[in-house]
Structure formats: C-alpha cells, structure tokens
Amino acid sequence: MSKxxxxxxxxxxxxxxxxxxxxxxxxxxxxxxxxxxxxxVDVVTTGTFGxxxxxxxxxxxxxxxxxxxxxxxxxxxxxxxxxxxxxDAYVGATEMSxxxxxxxxxxxxxxxxxxxxxxxxxAESYGTDCYPRKEIDTYVNKDNVNQIYMFNPRNCYQNYAxxxxxxxxxxxxxxxxxxxxxGNVTYSTAGELSPLLNDPEYRTVGLGTRIFLxxxxxxxxxxxxxxxxxxxxxxxxIPTLGAGTLALIGDLRGMSTEFIRAGVFQKYGIxxxxxxxxxxxxxxxxxxxxxxxxxxxxxTHIVDKSGKVDLDVLVNYEQLRSGQVELNGKKxxxxxxxxxxxxxxxxxxxxxxxxxxxFLLTEKVSDLPxxxxxxxxDIRG
Amino acid sequence: MKKIKVTFEFPPNxxxxxxxxxxxxxxxxxxxxxxxxxxxxxxxxxVMDLQGEEEKLEAAxxxxxxxxxxxxxxxxxxxxxxxxCIHCGACTAVCPSGxxxxxxxxxxxxxxxEKCLIxxxxxxxxxxxxxxxxxxxxxxxxxxxx
Numbered sequence: 001m002s003k004x005x006x007x008x009x010x011x012x013x014x015x016x017x018x019x020x021x022x023x024x025x026x027x028x029x030x031x032x033x034x035x036x037x038x039x040x041v042d043v044v045t046t047g048t049f050g051x052x053x054x055x056x057x058x059x060x061x062x063x064x065x066x067x068x069x070x071x072x073x074x075x076x077x078x079x080x081x082x083x084x085x086x087x088d089a090y091v092g093a094t095e096m097s098x099x100x101x102x103x104x105x106x107x108x109x110x111x112x113x114x115x116x117x118x119x120x121x122x123a124e125s126y127g128t129d130c131y132p133r134k135e136i137d138t139y140v141n142k143d144n145v146n147q148i149y150m151f152n153p154r155n156c157y158q159n160y161a162x163x164x165x166x167x168x169x170x171x172x173x174x175x176x177x178x179x180x181x182x183g184n185v186t187y188s189t190a191g192e193l194s195p196l197l198n199d200p201e202y203r204t205v206g207l208g209t210r211i212f213l214x215x216x217x218x219x220x221x222x223x224x225x226x227x228x229x230x231x232x233x234x235x236x237x238i239p240t241l242g243a244g245t246l247a248l249i250g251d252l253r254g255m256s257t258e259f260i261r262a263g264v265f266q267k268y269g270i271x272x273x274x275x276x277x278x279x280x281x282x283x284x285x286x287x288x289x290x291x292x293x294x295x296x297x298x299x300t301h302i303v304d305k306s307g308k309v310d311l312d313v314l315v316n317y318e319q320l321r322s323g324q325v326e327l328n329g330k331k332x333x334x335x336x337x338x339x340x341x342x343x344x345x346x347x348x349x350x351x352x353x354x355x356x357x358x359f360l361l362t363e364k365v366s367d368l369p370x371x372x373x374x375x376x377x378d379i380r381g
Numbered sequence: 382m383k384k385i386k387v388t389f390e391f392p393p394n395x396x397x398x399x400x401x402x403x404x405x406x407x408x409x410x411x412x413x414x415x416x417x418x419x420x421x422x423x424x425x426x427x428v429m430d431l432q433g434e435e436e437k438l439e440a441a442x443x444x445x446x447x448x449x450x451x452x453x454x455x456x457x458x459x460x461x462x463x464x465x466c467i468h469c470g471a472c473t474a475v476c477p478s479g480x481x482x483x484x485x486x487x488x489x490x491x492x493x494x495e496k497c498l499i500x501x502x503x504x505x506x507x508x509x510x511x512x513x514x515x516x517x518x519x520x521x522x523x524x525x526x527x
Contacts (some may be wrong), residue, residue, distance in 0.1 A: 049467065051508065176471045177506045184474045261467055263508030271508070273467060323485070335474030339467045340488035 001039055004282040005204075008042045010362045019041040019354045021024045021347040022193045022280075022291050027126040029292040038288040043354055043361065046198050046291075047212070049344030050338035051263055051271040053174065054154035054225060056092040057252055058109050061121065061148040063087055064138075069131035070123040074098065075109045075140075082123070086131060090134040090151075091261075092273035105270035107262035110150075113142050114214070114255045148252045150214065150260075154224040156276055158196035158244040159231075162187035162320060164336075165325065166309040172267035173305045175336055181325050185302055185334045190343035191317040195278035196244050198291045200237040202229070204281055205246075206364025212277030212350045215252025216357070220368075228374045237290070240299045240314065244368065248276065259346065272371045275342060277350040281361050294365045295321060302327065384417070384432040386499075388457040389445065391425035398448055400427075409433055409443040415478070415498045429500060459499055461492045462511040472503040472512060 012136035013018040018041050020028065025044050028037045049155070061070075063086070073082040073089045077099045080089040112119055118139040124130035127134045133344045140147050163175035164185045171178045176186045209220040211301035215281045224245025231243040282288050283299030302313040302325070315325050389400070404410045410433040419425035431438060445452055459480075468490045472481045480496035481503055483489070503512045 051468075126486065168475060176508075177475045178503070179475065186471070186474050264510065266505050266510055273469075273508075321485070323483075333474075335472075336470035336488075341467040341468045344488075 003042065005281050005283075005363050006363050008012070008281050011042055012354055012357055012360055015357065016354075017354065019043045019045060019050060019279075021257040021344070022046045023344070023347070025288070025291055026192065026294055029288070034285050034288055034292070037292075038285040041282050041288065043351075044198065044282060044288075045277055045347045045350040045354070046190075046193055046195040047275070047277040047343040047348075047350065048156065048194050048338060049259065049273060049275045049342035049346060050156045050188050050190070051156070051174070051265070052152065052274040053094050053100075053271045054166065055110075055150065055152040055274055056090055056106065057148060057150050057197040059089050059091065059140075059141055059148050059228065061087040061089070062146050064133060064136055065130065066133045067131050068123060068125050068133035068136050070125055070136075070240055072124040072181050074122045075119045076104065076112070076134055077120070078104070078106055078109050079124075080109075094270050102264055102269055105262070105264075107270050107272040110252070111257055111262045111274060113258060114252060115257050116141060116143070118129055130234055137331075142253055150218070150248070150250050150255070151221065152248045152274065154226060155248045155274055156195050156224065156244075156246045156278075157242045158194075158200070159239050159298070159300055160188050160242045162300050162315065163305045164302055164311070164332070165306050166311070167169045167306045168291065171306055172265070174265055174268050174271065174307055176286070176335065177266060178305055182330070182332055185320070185325055185327065185332050186378065187317070187320045187334060188337040189298075189300070189317060190340060191298055191321070192293055193340070193343050193347055195276060196246070197238060197293060197298055199278075199280050200233070200290060200293075202244060202368040202370065203287065203290075204283070205278055208362055208365035208366050209278065210359070210362040211248065211250075211279075212224075212275070212346055212353075213248055213250035213255070214275055215256030215259035216250055216252075218248050218250025218276075220246050220364075221249040223368050223372070226374060227369060227372050228244055229368070229370050231371055234297070234299055236293060236297055238293065238298055240350075241301055246368075248274075258351045259342070266326050275346050277346040278352065279350060279359070279361055294318070302319045319368070334374065349373050382432060383435045383438055384430060385431055385438060386428070387442075388453045388455070389427045389429070389455070390451040391419060391427070393422050393424055400445070400448075400450070403444070404431070404441055407444070408437045410437065411504060416500060424523060457499065457514045458494065459492075459497050459501070459503065460513055460515045461490075461508055462513070463490075465509060465511045466490060467509055469508070472507050475502040475506045477502070
C-alpha cells in the first residue's frame, strides 16, 4: 500500500492525519510491525539543534534621503558583506566584532535581530552621482528593514565524525574542547531524530521542501555546500561520515531565539545554533523502514582533530550516547554538542503545526544530487 | 562539625611539613583532595574539602599559614543560568568531577553543585556563556543595553 503527498495533505486538512516524531515511530514499529505502521502513520517529523557555522542573513535596509550606495557596512561593529546592490547586505554568522572580537559576532547580530532589538548600522561609501551620501549611522531592527531572511549555505549535515585529541595538549576546536591523550570524545547529531538520517537517500527531501527553520517556516533552497552523497554507507543506506547537506532559506521575522542562538567555541570562533525540523511523508513501507532507524544502526567515525593520528574507529550513536566509548582499549567519556532536548522540542512543534493544519507537506521541485564530486583546494603557483 | 572548601597555594620552594598528615593527625580533620597541581619548584595549588570541629579547623588554618602556605576559602561558586541553557552538553566534555552531566532520559543538563571543584573549565567551554561565577556577569548581554 502506498500514499501520495497529495493524499497525505488531504488527510492533514481533514484533521485525520497521523503524525509522530522519528523517535515515537520506533516504538510503534516494535509494537505493530512495519506494514501496519506504514498504513497508520502519514508523517514522521524530525528535528535537530546544533552549531551550524555556514549560516547568515540577507538584509535590505531601505533607502535614506539623500541615498547611499553602501560599500562598507557594520552592524553593532560586526562587518557585513555589502558587495551587493546599494542597500543589500549579508550578515555571516562567524564574522567577528571589530571592537569585541570573538565575544560578539554575526551570530549575535542575527539573534539580536530575531529578539527585535535595535542594531547599530554604520555604512560608508565613496559617493556616486546617484548616491551622493558617503556615510550613515542609524539603528535598524527586523521591523524597519525591508527584507530580512536567513540563507544558510550549509546546514543539516547528514552525519558527522566524532572528535578526539591524540596530543599531549588540550586543543580548542569547532567540536568543542578536546582534552589531551584521548581525554574525551565529542559528537554532534540528533541521531535517530536527525532530518537527513531519516531520509538517507533524499527520496522525499529535495529542492523546495517546506521545513521548520529557527521557529518559523523555511524551505530547502539547494544542495548544501560540500554536499557529498558518495560517502561510504552502511547497508541501511546511512553514511558513516558527513555526507549530504542542505542550503536553507526562511524569513527571519517568523523565527524565535528559542530556536536560533549565537554561540562561541573557546579559541575557535563564533557559530550559530540553528533549529531545523523536516517532515517525512510515509509514502510506503520502504519509507517507513528508513524513518524507523535506531541510534544503534547509525555509525560514525571517531577522528583525531589534531590531525596527528590517522584514527579509524567506527562507533554507533547508541554507544556514543551511553557516555563512554572504547578507544585504544580504554574507556573514554563522550559528550554531545547538539541539543537533543531542543531537537525533540522541534520535532514535537512541527508535529503540532501539522496536526493543527498550519503546515502542509510539499512535493520536492527537484532532486538533491545523489552523486557529487567534492574537490579539495590545490595550491597552484 | 563544619565543612569548608579551601585552596592552598604553596610557594615554589615547597614546604618542609607533610601537610595532609598534620591536618589529619594534629587537627583530627577529615579531608578530601579535590584537585592538586603540585610540582617541584613551581607554585602549587591544592583544593580540598576539610571537615572537623570548628575550633580545630581554625587552628589548622592558622598552622597552615605559619608554614608559609597561603589559603583561600571558597566563597564563589559556579552558577548555571538554566533558563538560557540549550542543554547541548559541551560543558560535560571538560567537567573533571562529573558535576555536570546529561540526564540519559530527558537529555537535560544536570549540575551537582556538591561535586563542583570550581575549576572554571565549563565557564570557558560553554558556547552559550551560561556558566559563570556568582558575582560575575553571567552571559554576554545585548549590545545596546550596556
């Protein structure tokens, strides 16, 4: 028996759709089997809330009188990219404050915009015949600008290597603080609840898919940068390293600071915690089998983030979640970096939107690539 | 009986007396070493819980001072701004005592103040800036409200 997205949407509109989260569906399958659960369940919701550096926001500030062709822009002393039309700019999450350095950056500007705060805008220009103004200082907020939308070139990494440190010194990385002599292992995933681990071959998720983004509604805009679907996969189709990625877009005005937060990794830099939830339509038993995946069947590699030792340790997320894994014959503590409780709240929220008929599923407009070559940057002289 | 948490700071040339022996034998104290960083010819640091009769504790600290060892009672403590916390777990990667841990059912962060050594590693590690010392500013506040 199979269902179409159109049929599922009709059930949602009629208030008859059965929607569960990617964690809840596991128990249903255990109780009722794949066939019966596939017939019952219409939509499975996923969620993740982790640090996603490749994120940012486009803003159009509106024109002043006399107008300015902004060439250099800062927001709360954080430089924004202004190499666009006169009053367009892009605030990148990892950009650092000119005055406060790593303590405050693009991610904090984004969080402050969402919170509705006034942001100090400073812009400079060389002046043109049509844009004579050379400097401007004012305040902007999400309500007095024209457009303000998030566009994240790479979110939702399908999987990610766990990290450790072989050296004798603590190292500070985007995977957190890694203690000397394999003193700890950090990992970043929502595991069995994570969006692309529930649709590992991108059967339903594609360009145009409507999603939960940062507390509001967003869309899959494109494949994410470094999208690498050709990674090694286990029998269930799940990659054992970072594979697929998504470029996401969504109106910042619908977002909440509950689901978008700025963060700073010590001695590494600024990042943005992004909350993403993707609904998976249960088209048939095969799709159900994918969303019923468990942590023990999702594997990742542990890598040495100092780059000194070529570790090749394969572990599953049930082991990582247990708090300890075995590494070189010793027990090593593990620590998560993705908030699982927030990921659960996101999957639950998306579920409640669908049940309230506020959110309908979309057919993808086009497929994500299932093959892709990822290049390295060669140094040419 | 009274319990205090104290840091001893040894001068680089060390001490002549076996400190823990005297604290136990002469002052009848129960002690628990929480953190020690002592090496030859360097300023050393020893963090301990001391438990005993109040007057004996006082006498012990007086004696310690006479040996040329500086001490500092813990007045500050690590505080957790739970409301702003996202419960990611990054702090649990560095906490040496297990004071910070994840609840394996709810995946909420748990903070057991009793186990805290006040090493302050979590304060620097927390990406959200929600760990602090009481008395200090807890997190990066909004840019304009300063």
